[in-house]
Amino acid sequence: MSETSQQTPSATTTAPAPPADLLSMTIEELKAWVAEQLGERPFRGAQLYTWLHQRGAESFDEMTDLSKAMRQKLSEQARIAPLSKDLEQRSVDGTIKYRWRTHDGRLIESVYMPAEDRKTLCVSTQVGCAMACAFCMTGTLGLKRNLTPGEIVAQVHAVNREVRRNEGHETFRPLTNLVFMGMGEPLHNFENLKKSLAILQSEEGPNFSHRHITVSTVGLVPMIERLGRETDVKLAISLNASTDEQRSRMMPVNRKWNIAALLDACRTFPMRQGRRITFEYVLLQGVNDADEDAHRLVELLKDIPAKVNLIPYNENPGLGFRSVGEERAEAFRDILAEGHVAAFVRRNRGRDIAAACGQLANREGPDAQQAAPGT
């Protein structure tokens, strides 16, 4: 063989396939993968799915009803732990903010909010966010990348484990409620969101009820329609303004889909019996907190089954907005109530650890500064 015809190993060897992301697979996909890749019977995929999504296995070694040979093949070809805990911060009010590191070194956050009657997790769907809402620290990061379905689901599994360990629960799934309001705009990562919902709601998995899952959006109108058509979860709208002029200044998305288009999408959103759409309204001093704003809000929402969450702003250094006092928030709520719009002043959770709304934003790198969620 001549020198020129000789091929180096690197020219002939193809790079090894990256490990399969099992947490991102639905049960049907996992059954097919197990059959095709491992040569196992499809029901082994169902067993594997239960280990991952119902029993919370963290390693293949735990899966004792799978053969040793299958576990060996799994450990060579697949990955089931896409996130590692990077930081945990506890608030005086019981809220815990978890920061996770992804396999490619990105940082994301989830916020656990325990209450007497529920245990809620605020879940992130993207690393950073492209929506650039002026009052939100996550928006200052820009979008780094979408989270995979597995990375979305893994936040839920990881916090279930933490709660089990911290609070001594026997059941795998102590979390009762999920809100998709963490870092990122969930509907901007629609396909991965939808798949993660399918996994989280599956009977063979964590089996969350649609009644206990809320997806929040700034108003990507075509995707609201898809969310209504293709899932059965509850909808929350991050509204934050009573005029287009105000909203476009704070939320660039409004320049594409204005308040009228957004509320039209809400009117046609399929509503199960007794459901209401939640409208989040962050109160910003001198920007959107006037009596006139409250009156306009009554007009805007009068024909929509709605509930308004008034959120006193969590001041973030450098963003230039001021919070309103409790009195102003309550006066605003009273005007809505007089106009027959159900409204609540939301108690801010985790303010002391920058885990409250609009505060989630990891700065990546060794000087990581807490700033953090959003939508």
Ligand code: SF4
């Ligand atoms: S409020 Fe939500 S959509 Fe807006 S920048 Fe923050 S994370 Fe993104």
